[in-house]
Amino acid sequence: MLGTSEAYGLLAFPPDVPIDAYIQPLPALATFINNTNDVLSFYKEELNGESVNRISLLAACCPCSKGEVLLQLADVAVETHDNVLHILELHARATEVYKQFSRGFVAFHTAFNRYKLDDLDLQLESAL
Numbered sequence: 001m002l003g004t005s006e007a008y009g010l011l012a013f014p015p016d017v018p019i020d021a022y023i024q025p026l027p028a029l030a031t032f033i034n035n036t037n038d039v040l041s042f043y044k045e046e047l048n049g050e051s052v053n054r055i056s057l058l059a060a061c062c063p064c065s066k067g068e069v070l071l072q073l074a075d076v077a078v079e080t081h082d083n084v085l086h087i088l089e090l091h092a093r094a095t096e097v098y099k100q101f102s103r104g105f106v107a108f109h110t111a112f113n114r115y116k117l118d119d120l121d122l123q124l125e126s127a128l
Contacts, residue, residue, distance in 0.1 A: 005033035012101040013094065021091035022098070025084040029098070032084060033105065035077035040109035042070055044116045 009029040013022050022029075038054045045053045046066075055073065059066040081102060088095040109115050110122075 005030040017094050021094040025087040028080040028083045032080040035073045039074045
């Protein structure tokens with residue numbers, strides 16, 4: 001978990017987008033940010049032998065594997081992304097800003113070698 005997800009969510013929207021257009025989905029947006037970060041960082045963390053991460057900790061606390069937790073968090077990330085879009089649908093500008101933000105947030109993780117996602121040869125297509 002980033003701990004800064006709410007701030008990222010708030011800062012994603014420029015001043016020309018009224019706060020009442022995007023305040024309601026901020027909790028879902030924070031969940032999207034946290035889960036996306038956790039899912040896309042997990043491969044790197046596993047390679048480095050890190051066990052103090054959300055996926056490893058959740059797997060240790062419940063009767064499921066790290067892979068199952070990874071899939072659950074990915075599913076929630078997709079669900080919350082869809083929820084944010086649904087809530088914003090009455091505000092065209094807020095929707096467009098959020099779409100740009102979410103694409104950029106995922107691209108940040110997939111484009112930088114730090115996350116080592118190139119190792120996986122993922123045939124990523126833009127679904128956002």
